[in-house]
Amino acid sequence: MKELALGIDVGSVTTKVVFIDENDEVIEGLYLRTTGSPIITIKKGMTQAYAYITKKYGDVEVMAVGTTGSGRQLAGVIVGADMVKNEISAHAYAAIREVPDASTIFEMGGQDSKIIFIRNGAVVDFAMNTVCAAGTGSFLDHQAERIGVPIEKFGEYALKSESPVRIAGRCTVFAESDMIHKQQMGATSEDIIAGLSESLVRNYLNNLARGKELLPKFVFQGGVSENIGIIKAFEQAVGHEVIVPKNNKIMGAWGVAMLAKREIEITGRQTNFKGFKITELKHDTRVFYCDGCANNCEVYEVIENGETIAYWGDRCGRWSNRLTSKVRISKK
Amino acid sequence: MKIGIPRGLYFYVYYPLWYGFFTSLGHDVILSMPTNKEILNTGVSSAVDDICISVKVYHGHVKHLLGKKDVDHVFVPRIVSEDKYKYTCPKLAAMPDLIKSAFRKNEKKLLSVVMYMNQGKKALHEAFSEVGKKIGENDDRKIKKALKAGIELQDKATMCLRKEHNFLEVVSSIQNLDSLLEKPVKKERYTVALAGFPYDVYDGYMNGDVIKRLQDTNMRVVVTDMLEPKLYKHYTKYMIKDLFWHQANVAAKGGMYYMDSKDIDGVITISSFNCGISAVYEKLLDLYSKETGKPLMHIVVDEQTGDAGLVTRIEAFLDLIRVKRGDGLVAS
Ligand code: SF4
Ligand code: SF4
Numbered sequence: 001m002k003e004l005a006l007g008i009d010v011g012s013v014t015t016k017v018v019f020i021d022e023n024d025e026v027i028e029g030l031y032l033r034t035t036g037s038p039i040i041t042i043k044k045g046m047t048q049a050y051a052y053i054t055k056k057y058g059d060v061e062v063m064a065v066g067t068t069g070s071g072r073q074l075a076g077v078i079v080g081a082d083m084v085k086n087e088i089s090a091h092a093y094a095a096i097r098e099v100p101d102a103s104t105i106f107e108m109g110g111q112d113s114k115i116i117f118i119r120n121g122a123v124v125d126f127a128m129n130t131v132c133a134a135g136t137g138s139f140l141d142h143q144a145e146r147i148g149v150p151i152e153k154f155g156e157y158a159l160k161s162e163s164p165v166r167i168a169g170r171c172t173v174f175a176e177s178d179m180i181h182k183q184q185m186g187a188t189s190e191d192i193i194a195g196l197s198e199s200l201v202r203n204y205l206n207n208l209a210r211g212k213e214l215l216p217k218f219v220f221q222g223g224v225s226e227n228i229g230i231i232k233a234f235e236q237a238v239g240h241e242v243i244v245p246k247n248n249k250i251m252g253a254w255g256v257a258m259l260a261k262r263e264i265e266i267t268g269r270q271t272n273f274k275g276f277k278i279t280e281l282k283h284d285t286r287v288f289y290c291d292g293c294a295n296n297c298e299v300y301e302v303i304e305n306g307e308t309i310a311y312w313g314d315r316c317g318r319w320s321n322r323l324t325s326k327v328r329i330s331k332k
Numbered sequence: 333m334k335i336g337i338p339r340g341l342y343f344y345v346y347y348p349l350w351y352g353f354f355t356s357l358g359h360d361v362i363l364s365m366p367t368n369k370e371i372l373n374t375g376v377s378s379a380v381d382d383i384c385i386s387v388k389v390y391h392g393h394v395k396h397l398l399g400k401k402d403v404d405h406v407f408v409p410r411i412v413s414e415d416k417y418k419y420t421c422p423k424l425a426a427m428p429d430l431i432k433s434a435f436r437k438n439e440k441k442l443l444s445v446v447m448y449m450n451q452g453k454k455a456l457h458e459a460f461s462e463v464g465k466k467i468g469e470n471d472d473r474k475i476k477k478a479l480k481a482g483i484e485l486q487d488k489a490t491m492c493l494r495k496e497h498n499f500l501e502v503v504s505s506i507q508n509l510d511s512l513l514e515k516p517v518k519k520e521r522y523t524v525a526l527a528g529f530p531y532d533v534y535d536g537y538m539n540g541d542v543i544k545r546l547q548d549t550n551m552r553v554v555v556t557d558m559l560e561p562k563l564y565k566h567y568t569k570y571m572i573k574d575l576f577w578h579q580a581n582v583a584a585k586g587g588m589y590y591m592d593s594k595d596i597d598g599v600i601t602i603s604s605f606n607c608g609i610s611a612v613y614e615k616l617l618d619l620y621s622k623e624t625g626k627p628l629m630h631i632v633v634d635e636q637t638g639d640a641g642l643v644t645r646i647e648a649f650l651d652l653i654r655v656k657r658g659d660g661l662v663a664s
Contacts, residue, residue: 085647
């Protein structure tokens with residue numbers, strides 16, 4: 001039976017599901033838009049991936065599961081994770097495997113972006129932007145809509161530009177009005193798109209790399225790293241080649257799959273994975289305000305087939321402490 | 333009489349002195365409850381708009397106490413200076429005025445007085461005589477005795493801090509600091525130092541419970557207020573000259589001292605969004621971190637508490653520290 005490890009990265013816009021084999025190679029990787037509830041997307045991803053790999057390999061056994069991303073906790077209780085890891089460590093782990101002597105990792109996703117500084121194969125510093133859209137993929141999506149050029153074509157357009165216009169990119173609102181202005185002045189779509197790409201990169205570096213030393217090798221990953229226009233803009237900004245590794249869009253999920261596998265190998269534990277049957281179970285989430293004290297915590301509850309399997313968000317543990325034992329039991 | 337003390341700002345430095353003074357005069361000390369959503373919200377809505385969150389939260393604490401029928405006075409001192417030729421931030425020096433203008437109706441309940449700290453007993457005696465007069469205590473012998481009790485308690489609290497008991501422990505053991513002094517401090521494999529103004533470092537509701545979060549993952553936490561100032565005096569040289577603000581000096585030089593300490597794995601600064609003074613010590617620590625290679629992370633607290641990005645960053649920082657010590661990302 002083929003032994004696999006599963007990695008799931010739940011972000012706010014996309015969910016990534018990855019299966020890796022005994023050599024840590026990705027045999028199936030899905031990049032899905034998180035539509036509706038993340039739970040539905042996770043299950044959809046698992047069902048799709050399961051169909052594909054069983055067709056290819058027959059019966060498989062999942063020996064380790066890891067989750068990451070902003071929804072890592074939720075994903076972790078739904079599937080039964082062996083490792084729940086923050087996305088910075090997960091992304092860095094995969095990047096270092098691909099480019100062992102990487103020094104700087106640019107990661108640009110749909111809703112957030114990060115920069116990770118690596119020295120001698122270890123993370124030494126990082127910065128994250130979760131609040132400002134200027135410097136993330138959604139900024140590009142939004143502008144694509146405005147200009148009427150599909151986002152997939154953005155890279156191509158940017159490369160065709162001969163003299164990118166300079167667009168004030170400090171903030172999406174300004175960028176937009178500046179862009180409209182340039183359009184009215186008669187700039188071509190190519191030049192505007194190239195200008196946008198440059199402004200996105202400038203913005204990203206201003207926000208995240210402030211005063212930090214940018215050393216090669218540079219690795220660029222995350223959904224936006226598909227865009228050749230942005231790759232080029234990065235190369236121009238840092239004056240050096242920028243490597244887009246394989247599996248560039250699913251690095252977080254890949255990284256956490258490998259980490260979960262290490263965890264199981266080292267500890268010799270059994271996996272917590274609840275099996276593919278979870279895709280058939282009924283999951284609900286509920287948010288309520290605890291009235292136990294003046295904190296009025298926003299408490300999240302995850303219910304599986306009518307039974308609560310997790311709580312979080314309570315500052316004092318009033319809710320989550322009730323459950324630790326149950327979560328363990330419902331592992332199998 | 334019942335004297336209310338807001339749990340914010342200089343409470344996190346001089347509470348023992350105040351407590352000792354008032355209780356010795358036979359009054360009861362009533363603290364506002366630890367910051368929670370309600371206090372934050374009332375603070376935000378009653379304070380002027382463009383002020384730091386630490387001051388806004390303080391407004392919330394004052395309001396909470398003003399709303400208590402049985403509290404006769406709310407103690408809002410004007411601390412102008414904490415060291416010769418060093419001053420506090422203009423907002424702190426203007427605190428009674430800000431509070432008065434926010435809560436005009438309750439002006440009479442406010443008990444405020446100008447204070448110069450650490451500048452001799454005479455200055456203190458003058459200040460506390462005035463406090464005494466305002467609450468109807470004119471007997472100078474009693475004032476002197478109460479002040480002595482306060483100073484003794486403050487000194488004992490300082491001893492506790494020097495033994496690496498944090499200020500929150502001091503607050504909860506205020507009636508029995510002797511036994512806190514005897515209590516051993518648990519050694520852990522990792523130690524993280526926090527640098528910042530005490531009111532930012534110790535307000536767990538505001539800063540995503542950093543202290544608790546670190547302690548829960550078996551990290552020992554030390555804070556710049558634990559250091560004997562003599563230890564970091566020489567860092568003035570590095571800064572060329574001392575900063576104008578006492579607490580910023582403590583954070584900057586204390587932070588540098590920790591960066592040079594072998595047993596400290598990393599330093600986290602905690603500051604308030606919109607605080608210009610914090611930006612100065614943060615920058616100094618950035619530069620020093622570059623020189624020493626000691627991991628450094630900034631947490632900037634704003635009204636959006638408990639956002640997922642903060643938790644992710646704290647977790648990633650801890651991973652970084654573990655890897656730096658030669659421990660892996662897994663099975664630790
Ligand atoms: S979960 Fe705990 S801290 Fe939060 S409101 Fe309820 S009792 Fe208070
Ligand atoms: S020093 Fe900074 S945090 Fe403190 S009161 Fe002044 S502005 Fe606010």
